[in-house]
Amino acid sequence: MTSNIGSPSGPTQLSATSPYLTGRAFAMRFTSTPRGARLARRLVAVRLDEWGVPYGSAAHEGVVLVAAELAANAVRHGHVPGRDFHLSLRVTDAPRPVARVEVSDTRA
Template sequence: MTSNIDSPAGPLQLSGPSPYLVTRTFAMRFTSTPRGARLARRLVAVRLDEWGVPYGSEPHEGVVLVAAELAANAVRHGHVPGRDFHLSLRVTQAPRPVARVEVSDTRAERVPLRTGRSPVAEHADGGRGLLLVGGIAERWGWFPRPGAPGKTVWAECALA
C-alpha cells in the first residue's frame, strides 16, 4: 500500500462561495482483496470528514457508498493475481462542491455496462452496484488506463 496525500491543512469549507479553487486529494493503492476494498471505503470516509464533509451527512454517505461499490467492483471484477487497485478521491469547492472518486484496476477486458438497467435476473443477489452508483452520482463512466493495462471507473457526486 502506498499513499499520496496532497491536502492543504484545515477543513474544506463547503458553505458560501469561494473566490479561488480549493482542491483536496487522496490517493492510495490497495490490495485487490475484500479487506483492501473495506480499507479504501474507511479511508474515504475519514478523509471526507477531515475535509469538512461530516459523517452522517447525505453527501458523505453518498460518496462513501460510491467509493465502496467501485472498490468492491475492482476486487470482484477487476482482480488480477498479484496486482493492486488504485483509488483516488478529489474534492473541489469551485465552481461548486464536487467529490470525484476514481478506481483503477488491471483488467481491461471487463468493462462496466451502461445499459441503465440491471443485467442480472430480477431476484439475483448481486449485479446492481452500478445502478446504485448511477442513482447517487451526478455522472460516472470509465476510460482505459493511460500507459498501463486496465481501466479506471470514475464517479462524481455533488456535495452541496
C-alpha cells in the same frame, strides 16, 4: 453534493490557477481483496470527515457509498493475483463543491 466543505488544508491540497481544480485530493493503492476494498471505503470516509464533510451527512454517505461500490467492483471483476487497485478521491470547492471518485483495476 450540498455540504459546505470549507477551505483547502493540509499536504493534500491541490494548487492550480483554475477554480475548477482547487480542492483536496487523496490517492492510494489497495490490495485487490475484500479487505483492501473495505480499507479503501474507510479511508475515504475518514478523509471526507477531515475535509469538513461530517459523518452522517448526505454528502458524506453518498461519496462513501460510491467509493465502496467502485472498490468492490474492482476487487470482484478486476482481480488479478499479485496486483492492486488504485483509488483516487478529489473534492473541489468552486464554483460549488463536487466530489470525484476514480478506481482503476488491473484489467486492460
